[in-house]
Amino acid sequence: MLKVDLSHAKLTQDLSLYQERVNEAHRWLHEKSGKGSDFVGWVNWPYDYDKEELTRIKEVAARLKEKTDVLLVCGIGGSYLGARAALEMVNGLYPSQKPEVIFIGNTFSASYLKQVYDYVKDKEIVLNVISKSGTTTETSISFRIFKELLENKYGEKAKERIIATTDAHRGTLKELADKEGYETFVVPDDIGGRYSVFTPVGLLCLAFAGIDPDEVLKGSRAAYEDLKDPALEHNEAYRYAVARRILDDMGYQSEMFVTYELQMTSVAEWWKQLFGESEGKEGLGLLPTSACFSTDLHSLGQFIQEGRKCLFETILYFDHMKDDIVFPHEEVDFDHMNYLAGKKLSWVNQMAMEGTLSAHTDDGGVPNIILHLDDNSSFSFGYMIYFFFKACGMSCYLLGINPFNQPGVEVYKKKMFKLLGKE
Numbered sequence: 001m002l003k004v005d006l007s008h009a010k011l012t013q014d015l016s017l018y019q020e021r022v023n024e025a026h027r028w029l030h031e032k033s034g035k036g037s038d039f040v041g042w043v044n045w046p047y048d049y050d051k052e053e054l055t056r057i058k059e060v061a062a063r064l065k066e067k068t069d070v071l072l073v074c075g076i077g078g079s080y081l082g083a084r085a086a087l088e089m090v091n092g093l094y095p096s097q098k099p100e101v102i103f104i105g106n107t108f109s110a111s112y113l114k115q116v117y118d119y120v121k122d123k124e125i126v127l128n129v130i131s132k133s134g135t136t137t138e139t140s141i142s143f144r145i146f147k148e149l150l151e152n153k154y155g156e157k158a159k160e161r162i163i164a165t166t167d168a169h170r171g172t173l174k175e176l177a178d179k180e181g182y183e184t185f186v187v188p189d190d191i192g193g194r195y196s197v198f199t200p201v202g203l204l205c206l207a208f209a210g211i212d213p214d215e216v217l218k219g220s221r222a223a224y225e226d227l228k229d230p231a232l233e234h235n236e237a238y239r240y241a242v243a244r245r246i247l248d249d250m251g252y253q254s255e256m257f258v259t260y261e262l263q264m265t266s267v268a269e270w271w272k273q274l275f276g277e278s279e280g281k282e283g284l285g286l287l288p289t290s291a292c293f294s295t296d297l298h299s300l301g302q303f304i305q306e307g308r309k310c311l312f313e314t315i316l317y318f319d320h321m322k323d324d325i326v327f328p329h330e331e332v333d334f335d336h337m338n339y340l341a342g343k344k345l346s347w348v349n350q351m352a353m354e355g356t357l358s359a360h361t362d363d364g365g366v367p368n369i370i371l372h373l374d375d376n377s378s379f380s381f382g383y384m385i386y387f388f389f390k391a392c393g394m395s396c397y398l399l400g401i402n403p404f405n406q407p408g409v410e411v412y413k414k415k416m417f418k419l420l421g422k423e
Helices: 015-031 051-065 081-091 110-120 137-161 172-180 200-208 213-226 236-249 262-279 301-306 345-363 378-399 409-420
Strands: 002-005 070-074 100-104 125-130 162-166 183-186 254-259 287-292 311-318 368-373
Touching (some): 002 236, 002 378, 051 183, 051 200, 070 110, 070 137, 070 200, 081 100, 100 110, 125 137, 162 172, 183 200, 200 213, 213 378, 236 368, 236 378, 262 287, 262 378, 345 368, 368 378
Parallel strands (some): 070 100, 070 125, 125 162, 162 183, 254 311
Antiparallel strands (some): 002 368
């Protein structure tokens, strides 16, 4: 479950005033009749996913991971952000199980790619390349470099260690995969990259990392059921979406996604792509930013407390985390910290959240939305992503824009290709 607390949001309008518009946008999503309707396959995906393909994902992961030290996931944007978010949220930042997962194909940085190359060249490697077209520049550069590494290392057997997640029928990567005999999985035609983590785009990586894809989809189905009624007194995702629009109308220009867990940093990066790429069009949209407290209170806290009132905060807070630790007692209280002896650090973190919330809202005048998520399980990850998908689609339709395209992304590519000399 994910619950929305708007008691600190300082909204100047009642959510119910938006109900008629919400009903209309809800129909657009579920009846595929709104802008970008070709890309709303994610709405019913928790039930409509390919069961046979999911079975094959689990079989391939089980077969390969026992002989794999490192899984290289080669993709950019939605082709890697969701999987990385899931791995860190569920497994933590320092998981002990094999294989290690390293993400490539998301940068032109020569130093990063060389460091990865040197680190993995003597290890047992499996490479999952993810691209619908097969021509995404960052991904194609990394794929060529590391494909050559595998071919030099394993010879003919390299093709058994390369998995392509791509279009079902067309594209350069699909053609190569068919020619070489790579195992392939499908990027659905009607689901865009930033909505794709619970498709083969993300689930193969999750299965390798020991995260049960069935649990992720089960969580998404639970969210589907909880969020299928558009009534704002029941639909938590739509309450969040409407609150964002009200704060936007109140003059706030930026939404800061806040977490109190370091292992949620990649979730924040995934969230920023989802909302930034979906909403930032036609001179509209909130600038998505993020922070991890209490860490970033020592860098951004001063601005949030007393700086320009241009942002509101959205806190994603776990009611229960899997891991905890008790603060020890010292006979000689040299650091004057014995007042915390015997206390769980989860409680200390909660008090930090409550104190910061009071400081920012009561003293700083910064609106806060609080999203309460049960825990950091695979089920909760599946629930959370579907919640944000629904909220994002609704937020964009309330703005009158297409949530599912990204025309502005092509501008830099044209400029870059010209400088690179691409015909």
